[in-house]
Amino acid sequence: MRNRFNLQQLQILEAGLIGIFFIQAVRLLIGLLYSRFASAALVSALDPASIDRTIPGIVEPSTLTSEVSFLVYMLALPLLSILLGRVRWLMLVGVVTVAIGRALLVVDSPISETMAAALVLGGGLLYLAMLIRSRAQILPYFFIVGFGADQIFRAFGNTLDPSMLPDYLGIQLILSLIAIILSFITISRGLRRDDESALSEDFGLLTILGGIGLGGLLFLQLTLLALPNAVAGRAGVDYTTFVPFILAATLLPLIPPVRALARNFISTFDGALRGWLWILIAALLIVAGTRFQGPIGGAALVSAQFFVSMTWWWLVRPQAEKERNFSGLWLILSAVIMAVLILGDSFTYEYAFVRNLAPELSSLNSIIPPLFRGFRGMGLGLLLFAIFLVALPMSQVQRRIPWKGGTLPQTVAAIIVVAAASVGAAYAARPPLIAGVRNVDNIRVGTYNIHAGFNEFFEYDLEEIARTIERSGANVVLLQEVENGRVTSFGVDQELWLARRLGMDTRFFPTNEGLQGLAVLSNVEIVFDEGRLLTSMGNQTGLQRVQVRPDAGVVTLYNTWLGLLLETPSGPTLEEQEQDQERQLNEAFSIISTDHPGGNLGRIVIGGTFNNTPTSPLIQKMRDIGFVDPLAGLPLEISGTLWRTGLRARLDYLWIRPPLLATRAGVIDSQASDHRMVVIELQISRANP
Numbered sequence: 001m002r003n004r005f006n007l008q009q010l011q012i013l014e015a016g017l018i019g020i021f022f023i024q025a026v027r028l029l030i031g032l033l034y035s036r037f038a039s040a041a042l043v044s045a046l047d048p049a050s051i052d053r054t055i056p057g058i059v060e061p062s063t064l065t066s067e068v069s070f071l072v073y074m075l076a077l078p079l080l081s082i083l084l085g086r087v088r089w090l091m092l093v094g095v096v097t098v099a100i101g102r103a104l105l106v107v108d109s110p111i112s113e114t115m116a117a118a119l120v121l122g123g124g125l126l127y128l129a130m131l132i133r134s135r136a137q138i139l140p141y142f143f144i145v146g147f148g149a150d151q152i153f154r155a156f157g158n159t160l161d162p163s164m165l166p167d168y169l170g171i172q173l174i175l176s177l178i179a180i181i182l183s184f185i186t187i188s189r190g191l192r193r194d195d196e197s198a199l200s201e202d203f204g205l206l207t208i209l210g211g212i213g214l215g216g217l218l219f220l221q222l223t224l225l226a227l228p229n230a231v232a233g234r235a236g237v238d239y240t241t242f243v244p245f246i247l248a249a250t251l252l253p254l255i256p257p258v259r260a261l262a263r264n265f266i267s268t269f270d271g272a273l274r275g276w277l278w279i280l281i282a283a284l285l286i287v288a289g290t291r292f293q294g295p296i297g298g299a300a301l302v303s304a305q306f307f308v309s310m311t312w313w314w315l316v317r318p319q320a321e322k323e324r325n326f327s328g329l330w331l332i333l334s335a336v337i338m339a340v341l342i343l344g345d346s347f348t349y350e351y352a353f354v355r356n357l358a359p360e361l362s363s364l365n366s367i368i369p370p371l372f373r374g375f376r377g378m379g380l381g382l383l384l385f386a387i388f389l390v391a392l393p394m395s396q397v398q399r400r401i402p403w404k405g406g407t408l409p410q411t412v413a414a415i416i417v418v419a420a421a422s423v424g425a426a427y428a429a430r431p432p433l434i435a436g437v438r439n440v441d442n443i444r445v446g447t448y449n450i451h452a453g454f455n456e457f458f459e460y461d462l463e464e465i466a467r468t469i470e471r472s473g474a475n476v477v478l479l480q481e482v483e484n485g486r487v488t489s490f491g492v493d494q495e496l497w498l499a500r501r502l503g504m505d506t507r508f509f510p511t512n513e514g515l516q517g518l519a520v521l522s523n524v525e526i527v528f529d530e531g532r533l534l535t536s537m538g539n540q541t542g543l544q545r546v547q548v549r550p551d552a553g554v555v556t557l558y559n560t561w562l563g564l565l566l567e568t569p570s571g572p573t574l575e576e577q578e579q580d581q582e583r584q585l586n587e588a589f590s591i592i593s594t595d596h597p598g599g600n601l602g603r604i605v606i607g608g609t610f611n612n613t614p615t616s617p618l619i620q621k622m623r624d625i626g627f628v629d630p631l632a633g634l635p636l637e638i639s640g641t642l643w644r645t646g647l648r649a650r651l652d653y654l655w656i657r658p659p660l661l662a663t664r665a666g667v668i669d670s671q672a673s674d675h676r677m678v679v680i681e682l683q684i685s686r687a688n689p
Helices: 002-045 061-075 077-084 090-104 113-134 136-156 166-190 208-225 228-235 239-254 256-266 271-291 295-314 327-353 359-364 368-373 379-395 408-428 462-472 494-502 574-595 617-624
Strands: 204-206 316-318 442-449 476-483 505-512 516-522 525-534 541-549 555-561 604-609 642-644 647-649 652-656 661-668 677-683
Touching: 002 061, 002 090, 002 113, 002 136, 002 166, 002 208, 061 077, 061 113, 077 090, 077 113, 077 327, 090 113, 090 166, 113 136, 113 204, 113 327, 136 204, 136 208, 136 228, 136 239, 136 295, 136 316, 136 408, 204 208, 204 327, 208 228, 208 295, 208 327, 208 379, 228 239, 228 271, 228 295, 239 256, 239 295, 239 408, 256 271, 256 295, 256 408, 271 295, 271 379, 295 379, 327 368, 327 379, 442 462, 442 555, 442 604, 442 652, 462 494, 462 661, 462 677, 476 494, 476 555, 476 604, 494 505, 494 516, 505 525, 505 541, 516 525, 516 541, 516 555, 525 574, 541 574, 555 574, 574 604, 574 617, 617 652, 652 661, 652 677
Parallel strands: 442 476, 555 604
Antiparallel strands: 204 316, 442 677, 476 516, 505 516, 525 541, 541 555, 604 652, 642 647, 661 677
8 A cells, every 4th residue: 555655646746747847838839829820821921022031930831831730740649549558658658758848848949839839738648648548546636736836837927937938948857857757667666556457447538528528628727717817807806816816726626625525515416417516606606707806706716716626537437348448539639629719719809800711712701700700709608618518528427426535644745735835826926016206307108019929920029028118218108909818828917027027017907808908017106097998890999097196196197009990801991990990089088088077187198009190080189189299290210100011100109288298209119019119208397286
């Protein structure tokens, strides 16, 4: 028994390490595929001679084709378990593949990040297939430890995973080597145990329903429940407060008495209803968490994470004697289902950017584009559909409840792990002290459309965006196209990361699914903030209001991102889109009038991406009501803010009016986004509070 217990501990440690590598690589792979597909599509649409090859992120379509082909080959790796599943050493092949691929993600090598992440994905799926076949009871630890460790890393990195940075290489090489050594030891010792002919819960089977459920589970964890900043965005709560609670909810199922309590609870219900009941509770909690803002919503999503994290034990069942094991095939199915759900999730944000298909597929233009545009507002619907998929394997298990208790040492060890991890994450996520700017004669205000952290060719570089803001010397920055937990932007809370990197305070106003919107960074004290949605034909947008106190009075800033003007054969006309912009601007004026009764606007700045040129009627309307554009009259080479290959335009503005006075104004030269940052210096000392 002692040898068996020691072996199980080593197996859990091994599975946890591989789980960490797997989750980190999958998160990275999703963002890489999104950015590289977008870059290749852009490159194929441009004249090759017009592309500046010094811009980071350029992906040739042929390169993308090679990477996708390699990804497909890696996805097929778990099929080896069907042919060679009785060869236990095949598990070591999976471990070595994962360990090498994970190391390649942080080392400078000829292999692209996409291929390295695909290597981890394929090796991880092969490892899972073998884990299910011979160590099925260890499977939940793979995912729970993996997602828990991912949260800890992100807490230390202010929601960005620091283990993907070059400085982490030494640690990663050590961890990869430890994983390989552990695998060699556990396989060698495991071979001395009983063979696979006897029926045992160690020898598991993933059914087709289990594969479907796994796909839904991964989607829920990657896009929302295992990402504290996504929970904070959806529920409108403080990120720092909820980091330890989400982590605790993820890890609590590791404690044997918790599983025993859950077993006692669910055993009181009929076997045919148990699975549906458990998932129904989780579904209701997700609905409450995404519909109620504040602590109630946050607590509901924390509880939902606990219920969902408990379901890892229900994915597999014991394999009957002489029963064929197709777990490897159903693992591929789970990856496909996860990918389809993530694709749908991406269109809940990008429905407004859907274009018609290529001429050779034009016959589908009446079906496919309207379908993708119809994902607007469907974020909750996708989450509930994923929950339904998770219920499928649970609903098929009626005579067996896989939650089991454990020994006292196991309980004590698990409690220590959960408590230490939660306290450590809370410490890592704590906000820094901000030295605010006070009693000054001048402040600098900027507006910057950060394009979700991507440059023109979808190279993701938040550090370069931070350096751009740093160079500007801005005290207050209005940000547009900000994301705080989307899976396609690597799950990073961009405004929080930028604020902590720059030593500034931050306020975020979500306009789309709680994770996309407007933000304000400031090292001047923020005394008030709110936001309101604007009627939007295309991408949903809004108006954010923030007040800062640089002296005895306040400066009021309004931040917005008006609708886009896009030429689409089957979409709204340019005239209709301009009318949409005008309607949004009128709504903004109405909100501002309500905020300032009597017409006394005081010290006010209106900024953001107006998505129209200085000569347009929309921009003229701002001048007509008395607002001043400090960059007015400057040539496009100096004042242009949208910089793309073959295109220069002025779309971003900062508007002021007396008593504020702009003493300097300019545009910061940077390729970190496809927009450039506008900065003005405001003299406020002689302005009336």
